[in-house]
Each structure stands twice: as C-alpha cells, then as structure tokens.
Amino acid sequence: MFYDFNPKKPVLFLAPMADVTNPAFRFVAHGCGADFTYSEMIHSDGFNHGDPYAKNRGFSIDGVPYGVQIVGSDSELIAKAAAGLEKMFSPAAKVIDINMGCPSPPITKTGCGAALMAQDFGAENHPASIIRRVCEMIETPVTAKIRIYNDDEKTLRLAKSLEDAGTSAITVHGRTRGQMYSGNANWEIIAKIKKELSIPVILNGDIVDEKSLQTAMDLTNCDGYMVGRAAIGNPSVFRRLKFYLENGEPANMSQTDDFSNRVDDFNRYFFFLQKYDLLPHVNIRAHAQWFTKGLPYSREMRLKINDLHKDVRIRHFSDDELAEERSALAFEISGIFAEYNEKCALEYGKIGDNASF
Numbered sequence: 086m087f088y089d090f091n092p093k094k095p096v097l098f099l100a101p102m103a104d105v106t107n108p109a110f111r112f113v114a115h116g117c118g119a120d121f122t123y124s125e126m127i128h129s130d131g132f133n134h135g136d137p138y139a140k141n142r143g144f145s146i147d148g149v150p151y152g153v154q155i156v157g158s159d160s161e162l163i164a165k166a167a168a169g170l171e172k173m174f175s176p177a178a179k180v181i182d183i184n185m186g187c188p189s190p191p192i193t194k195t196g197c198g199a200a201l202m203a204q205d206f207g208a209e210n211h212p213a214s215i216i217r218r219v220c221e222m223i224e225t226p227v228t229a230k231i232r233i234y235n236d237d238e239k240t241l242r243l244a245k246s247l248e249d250a251g252t253s254a255i256t257v258h259g260r261t262r263g264q265m266y267s268g269n270a271n272w273e274i275i276a277k278i279k280k281e282l283s284i285p286v287i288l289n290g291d292i293v294d295e296k297s298l299q300t301a302m303d304l305t306n307c308d309g310y311m312v313g314r315a316a317i318g319n320p321s322v323f324r325r326l327k328f329y330l331e332n333g334e335p336a337n338m339s340q341t342d343d344f345s346n347r348v349d350d351f352n353r354y355f356f357f358l359q360k361y362d363l364l365p366h367v368n369i370r371a372h373a374q375w376f377t378k379g380l381p382y383s384r385e386m387r388l389k390i391n392d393l394h395k396d397v398r399i400r401h402f403s404d405d406e407l408a409e410e411r412s413a414l415a416f417e418i419s420g421i422f423a424e425y426n427e428k429c430a431l432e433y434g435k436i437g438d439n440a441s442f
C-alpha cells in the first residue's frame with residue numbers, strides 16, 4: 086500500500102491541480118498538514134514524446150509524500166508513460182494516479198479525463214482496462230480519480246470494476262462531468278462506494294473547513310479526504326483540518342495568526358519556487374493574487390501586483406525570455422509582500438516572520 090491508512094485516522098490529501106500543485110506548493114501544503122499530495126496532471130502523449138515539463142512537475146522536495154498523475158486517452162500510451170514516469174521518479178513517487186475526471190473541454194475533446202468514463206465497460210480504453218494495463222506495466226501502486234454518473238448503480242459498477250482491475254485506492258469527486266465545478270458534491274453516493282469496496286476510498290469535493298470535513302466523515306466514513314480549491318492560495322487550510330483531526334475541536338486561531346500564516350506560507354512558497362528553479366514555470370501573478378485574498382490591504386496589494394509589467398506582451402516571448410520575465414515579476418511581487426508585511430506589523434502586531442530559509 087502506498088500509504089499507511091488507519092481506519093481511526095483519516096488521511097488528508099492535497100488534490101492534483103494543474104497550474105497549482107507544483108513541487109513547491111506541495112512542499113508548503115505538506116508542511117501545513119497535508120499527509121499526501123498529487124502532482125499536476127502530466128499528459129501521456131506529451132511525456133512519451135519527450136515533453137521536458139514532466140521533470141519540473143513530477144518531482145518532490147525533501148521527501149514530501151506524493152503521487153504522479155497521468156492524463157491520457159489510450160491504455161497503451163498511458164501505460165507506456167506510467168513506465169517512463171516510474172523510471173524517472175520512483176521510489177520517491179509512491180503512486181501513479183490516472184485522471185478519469187477532468188471535465189475541461191480541451192481535455193475531454195481528445196478523449197482524456199472524464200471522457201474515459203463515457204467508454205463502454207470492457208472497451209480497451211475504459212477506465213478499468215486502463216488500470217489493468219498500467220498495473221501490468223509497473224510495480225508502483227496505481228490509483229484512479231473519477232467523477233460520478235447521474236446513475237448511482239453505474240457509478241458503483243465503475244468503482245467496483247476499478248477495484249477488480251487492481252487500483253490500490255480510488256478518489257471520487259462527487260460531481261458529474263456535466264456539473265464541472267458547480268452545484269454541491271454528492272457525498273451520499275461516495276458513502277455507498279465506501280460500503281461496497283474493500284480498497285481505501287478518498288472523498289473529494291467541497292471539503293473547505295472543519296465543519297464540512299466532520300459532516301463528510303459522519304456520512305461516509307471514508308479513508309481519506311481530498312482538498313482542492315480551498316487550498317489554492319491558502320495551504321493553511323490543512324493546518325486547521327489537521328488540528329481538528331488531532332484534537333477533535335477547531336484550532337483557536339486568531340485572525341492575526343491566520344494572516345501571519347498566509348504571509349509566511351507565501352514567503353516559503355516563493356523561496357522554494359526560486360530554489361528549485363520553478364519560477365519560470367509558474368504564473369506567479371495568479372498565485373500572489375490567490376495568497377493575498379482576504380489579507381489586510383488585500384485590494385491595494387492586488388492592484389499593485391496587477392500593475393506590475395502591465396505592458397509586457399508575454400505571448401511574443403521565447404521560452405528563455407518568458408522565464409526571465411516571470412522571475413523578475415516574482416521578485417517584485419515578493420517586494421510588495423515585504424512592504425505590506427511591515428505596514429501590517431505596525432497595525433496588527435506581528436504578521437509573518439519574513440522568514441529567510
């Protein structure tokens with residue numbers, strides 16, 4: 086098993102998120118309390134053709150527990166990519182996850198992500214056939230991340246077929262492909278899947294705080310709970326969830342503590358992006374906007390961040406120029422954080438350590 090699941094202690098997962106869960110973000114989220122993390126999705130076809138970005142996406146910093154996620158449409162090509170990624174990242178990567186739930190049209194249009202769930206049972210590229218083929222090719226455990234159908238019976242049949250095919254655990258995002266990210270996640274069907282399967286079941290969708298976590302636990306008794314959007318710009322959500330699981334009550338965190346953690350987390354994130362040469366691959370402006378949401382002077386900071394390099398027309402850049410531009414932007418953003426850190430410290434007391442790592 087890729088993780089030591091314990092029925093009395095649910096595992097907190099950071100969801101795989103494209104353009105978010107790079108190695109530096111995973112490192113910070115793990116430091117905050119995420120037990121296990123997943124990489125951004127890596128496209129099987131791109132990887133098989135030597136796409137250089139996989140090496141920036143698929144590694145882990147200082148032993149942070151993680152899995153590498155693959156997205157693709159064809160069982161043979163996914164299995165080939167799995168073998169290559171295993172060679173590149175094993176044993177650090179504890180698991181290879183197959184994305185069967187991404188609903189975004191550029192992905193589904195090419196038969197990938199949630200489009201796999203439209204395949205007929207038994208077809209070569211049905212999710213279960215893919216898991217079977219990948220398990221034949223690699224030693225590393227394999228997991229699947231799915232959405233649900235409108236039809237509960239069909240969802241249960243899919244989950245069972247994945248278990249029979251050899252998946253070590255299954256993550257279920259309780260929304261249909263058509264829902265994209267709207268409406269509420271359906272946790273009732275996840276409870277049924279948990280009852281039906283013997284492998285660990287990880288619930289995903291709408292875990293945002295202690296209350297939603299407790300409600301999901303009471304309803305489903307799942308082995309793990311995966312957090313996506315609530316962690317964007319706010320990996321500190323795992324501090325609260327971890328504290329809650331360990332102590333049975335919410336952390337007594339003041340607003341100042343919360344601000345302070347957010348700023349420290351951003352500084353730490355920025356430091357590791359820089360250290361591992363990830364700045365050129367990250368939209369740092371977007372990340373900085375996410376991290377400042379809700380902070381004192383947030384509006385002022387965001388306007389300043391928005392204004393930086395406003396006239397630069399990135400789409401005309403070569404890769405090297407883009408890397409240089411993003412690094413320069415990142416340093417200026419870091420300066421804005423430091424400036425507001427000082428301003429806040431005067432007003433609210435200590436905010437952030439301005440930690441130098």
Ligand SMILES: Cc1cc2nc3c(=O)[nH]c(=O)nc-3n(C[C@H](O)[C@H](O)[C@H](O)COP(=O)(O)O)c2cc1C
Nearest residue numbers: 100101102103125126184258290291292312313314
């Ligand atoms: C920006 C963004 C990127 C995402 N990228 C991926 C991805 O690469 N692979 C994947 O399986 N799901 C991806 N997802 C879906 C999340 O993993 C998760 O299933 C979804 O956000 C529901 O969980 P939540 O309600 O906690 O956000 C992405 C979601 C968002 C918001």
